[in-house]
Amino acid sequence: MGEPSSSPPNVQIPIVGMTFNSENELREYYNAYAQSKGFGICKLGARNGQDGKQKWFSIACAKNGVFTSKGKNILQLRPSIKTNCKAKINVAVRNECEFEITSVYLEHNHILSPGKSRHIRSHKVLDSIAKRRLEVNDVAGIPLSKTFQSIVVEAGGYENLNFDERSCRKFISKARRLRLGNxxxxxxxxxxxxxxxxxxxxxxxxxxxxxxxxxxxxxxxxxxxxxxxxxxxxxxxxxxxxxxxxxxxxxxxxxxxxxxxxxxxxxxxxxxxxxxxxxxxxxxxxxxxxxxxxxxxxxxxxxxxxxxxxxxxxxxxxxxxLWHIMKKLPTKLAAHAQYKSIKKALKNIVYNSITIEQCERNWMKMIEEFELEDNDWLNSLHVQRSKWIPVYVKCHxxxxxxxxxxxxxxxxxxxxxxxxxxxxxxxxxxxxxxxxxxxxxxxxxxxxxxxSTIPIVSGYSLERQFQSVYTNDIFKLFQNEVTGLMFCDTSIIEDDGRTTIFGVVESILGTNGEHLRDVSFKVHYTPVESFVNCQCLMFEYRGILCRHILAVLRRMKVNQMPVNYMLDRWRKDLKRGYQSITNIYDSDVCDSQRNRYNYLAPMIQEVQQLASMSEDNTSVLAEVLKEMKEKFMLDSTSSTITTPPTTTTQTEKLIHSPVRVRARGRPTTKRKQSVIEKITKSATRARKKDHVSTQEQLNDQVSTQEQWNDPVSTQLSFTSLLSCQLSHVAD
Missing domain, CATH: 3.30.420.10 (Ribonuclease H-like superfamily/Ribonuclease H)
Incomplete structure (x- = not known):
């Protein structure tokens, strides 16, 4: 089974001792041999020496090895080409320019079909001529299917091509990503x-x-x-x-x-x-x-x-x-019978866990309760939990x-x-x-x-301190924590004389003001070292003191916050060097011309408005503007002749948008009318003759309305107005 037939005269059967000058030359030879026999090839088993250079490798039949499906649905397994075929050649690299075949295995355990070689992956090769035609036609807007059909016709049939339409689509997809237009x-x-x-x-x-x-x-x-x-x-x-x-x-x-x-x-x-x-x-x-x-x-x-x-x-x-992960819940778990309960439990773990121990305990409880031990997605999330669950990352x-x-x-x-x-x-x-x-x-x-400053909502001195140094947007966030003090109750849990541990119970309310639950936090306070730390770690990951710390500081009558709890990155009283950097995006090429235009524009508009109040003034101004326009045009022409041309460097050229391509499509044509439509329209025209005067008035109104509703007419009106303004400036 699979005994190779005699090879064509132009492709020699591989034998031990054959040498080649490069790996690419060897691969091209064996690929040509494989194509003539009807099997594909792949490289495997490469080994490097102590110097890190390749010393040995194999080129085997593409059906080498055994395929192991990773799909969970045994009724929808992917097809496989693997048959554990042992046909291959082993190659020893003597030096950088000598590749010698050391052993050859020609026996295949599957049927060979040279006529089907063009469908094998290793034999699908786009030549340079085909690549060029595909890319040129793609730029010209010719559909790929038509380009491929022209290549098929030129080659004399599909069987004479070494590639298929899918290979062409892959090449064009890559070329489009890399191609930059003219x-x-x-x-x-x-x-x-x-x-x-x-x-x-x-x-x-x-x-x-x-x-x-x-x-x-x-x-x-x-x-x-x-x-x-x-x-x-x-x-x-x-x-x-x-x-x-x-x-x-x-x-x-x-x-x-x-x-x-x-x-x-x-x-x-x-x-x-x-x-x-x-x-x-x-x-x-x-x-x-x-x-x-x-x-x-x-x-x-x-x-x-x-x-x-x-x-x-x-x-x-x-x-x-976190959002990208949580939005996958419906896709990954919606098929589960208890999806809503799982979703609620998972959100509670992600958003309401205060300690890592609590998070781990609730996660295991969820897995056991809903029998999710074999859910690959949840298992992968648990392995990477230190990179997405807030309780694991909020220390940074x-x-x-x-x-x-x-x-x-x-x-x-x-x-x-x-x-x-x-x-x-x-x-x-x-x-x-x-x-x-x-x-x-x-x-x-x-x-x-x-x-401007945002008014304080309490008489607390700490709020005034942050109001004076924080930017308005950040102070609003701090103020939210100040208003949250009304929902916090503090008590002393432990006091060793140096550090006091407080318990802060926060009441969580719903959107309608209903009480949902109480959450307890521990706050460590050391007055000597001016150290304060909350279990919620809001200051560590957000840079803003939480309401739990503020509740403790208020109880301890602390009226001045240490500087290390006021981050420089939120302050408004610091001068940051990057803000003084000139905006390089403003071109200074036309600054003087722009200034002159800004100086003349209001005066010209004022004169224009005064002259338009009467017909005589309008005529006088029009004559003056015509004379000034002719004079300025003559001055501009003479200055162009006498002034030597200025040279611009490559870096001073302005960026211009490409010419807009005209949309493709056939012109509109009149639709043929039926006999009934013709009779109806004739009767309508006859009735309209009795109301000529009224209809003319309506047409005038409609024409005026359409002129302002039609974007083309509106654009022409504004274009005329703009041209008038420009001519005034030129004059």
Whole structure:
């Protein structure tokens, strides 16, 4: 069974002692032999020597080995090609340029069919000509199915091709991710060069593929790099946002500033979401930030990200987004008969556990009660519990964040500027505008915190202390804890003369004010060392004192909070260096012209308004403007001739959006009318003749209304008005 037939004359049967100059040459030979016989190949069993170089490997039949299904449903198992076939060749690497076949096994335990070789995975190879045609036709908008059919016709049938349509689709999918349209790469380079000429601290890095195409990009301006010095304690990273026509995920590094507002600390565009791309991006960001890794990072539950973070940021606390995990509950557990009870129990464990011991105890109780011992998803979550359950991670500072909503909110922020069809040319322009808006928002919040204060809700001196130093948005959060004091009762549990342990019982109320439950917390207080610590660890992970600590301090009549409990990152009275950095996104090329325009515009509008009050004044102003326009045009022409041409460097060229492509589609045609429609319309026209005068008035009203409702007419009206204004300025 499976005895190989005689090989074609041009493909020699492998024998012991055959040598090749490279592994690629050997693989091409054995693959050609396998194709002529009707089986696929795969590499296995590679071994390295003590010097780390490859010394031995095997190329075996693709049906080598035994397939073990990991599916739980025995009625829906995946098909397998494995038959534990022993056919293979063993190869010894004598040196870097000599590969010798040491043993050959030609016997197969399955039927060989040379006529079906083109369907085997190892023989599906796209040649360079086919790749070129696929890519060119894809850029031209020709559907892939039609391109593939043309290749089939040219080859004389499917049987003469070494690939199928699925292989073509995979290639086009990858090419679309990596491809940059005509001018996009140049625009990106010009943008980065221009930014760096304005600010030496502007940092950017490319990652190119073997064809010198941009694969991954990272950049951060001087303001982002300076802000990282103050807000490097925690960042979120998310790649679920697509911002350009190449489907390159937008990967922002997002932090939290002193207002609790999202702040961009660098960003990238990736061609894929594998560990290799993430490692490149993280290394680029680490190099940009002078080798200073973040203290904590929040991502979604992505294995590729976890591998990259572990390698590039080994000392960084990594946490999974809690929201991404909890939203999977319906998908993973909805089929269970007791789903609602399981959901309630799991949420109680996640959100209401105060200690790790309590969390572990309730988790085991849930698993036993609902018989979930064999649930792979819950088991995997329990293994990774230290990276997502709040009670395990709240000992580290997270600025109050438990999810990657910061990155997603930054994505939503960019929604006003970019979309899935945005080219990279447009993206760099819109990115500038988005950053301007974000910076302006921060400046506005700074002014509000400087210019106004939020009234206190109690006469407590600690509230006044935080009111004077914290930004308004952060003080609101602190004020919520102050108002929560009315729901807390304190009592002394233990006092050894140095440290006092208080018990604080908080009453939890529902949305309608109904009492739900009481929760007890322990607060340790050492007055000599000004040390206070609560079991809820709110200050540790959020940076704001909790109501339980405030209740103890109020009982101990503490009126002045130690400085170490007032974090600098929330203060409004500190001058942060990055805020004084000039906004490099404002071009100074046309500043003088813009100033002159701003000076003339209000006067021209005032004169225009006065002249429009009478017909005579309008005629006089029109004549004056015509004369001034002709004069200014002559002056402009003469200055153009006498003034030597100015040269612009490559970095000073403005970014232009690509020409808008005309939408494809057939023109509209008149629909054929039936006989009944023709008779009905004739009768309607006859009735209209009796109401000509009334109808003319109605038509005038409708015409006026349609003119303002029609976007084209409205656009033309505004275009005419704008042209008039511009001509006034020119005059």
């Amino acid at each position: 001018g996009d790469a140049e625009a990106l380079c010009q943008y980065f060069n221009r930014m760096q000429s304005r600010c030496l601290n502007f940092y950017y890095l490319y990652d190119l593929d073997e064809e010198s195409r941009i694969k991954n990009v990272f950049w951060a301006d001087g303001r982002c790099r300076a802000a990282y010095e103050y807000f490097s304690d925690v960042i979120t990273f998310d790649t679920t946002y697509l911002t350009n026509r190449y489907d390159m995920p937008f990967a922002p590094f997002v932090g939290v500033n002193h207002h609790g507002q999202s702040i961009l600390l660098g960003c990238g565009l990736l061609s894929s979401e594998d560990s290799e791309s993430f490692i490149w991006l993280f290394k680029a960001w680490l190099s940009c930030m002078h080798g200073r890794a973040p203290k904590a990072i929040i991502t979604d539950q992505c294995r590729s990200m976890a591998i990259a973070i572990e390698k590039v940021f080994p000392n960084t606390n990594h946490r999974f987004c 500072f997270w600025a109050g964040m438990s999810t990657s909503q910061r990155s997603e909110s930054m994505n939503a922020f960019f929604d006003d500027f970019v979309h899935s069809k945005t080219s990279l040319k447009q993206f760099v322009e819109q990115y500038d505008r988005a950053l301007k808006k974000n910076i302006e928002k921060e400046k506005k919040l700074d002014f509000q915190s400087f210019n």
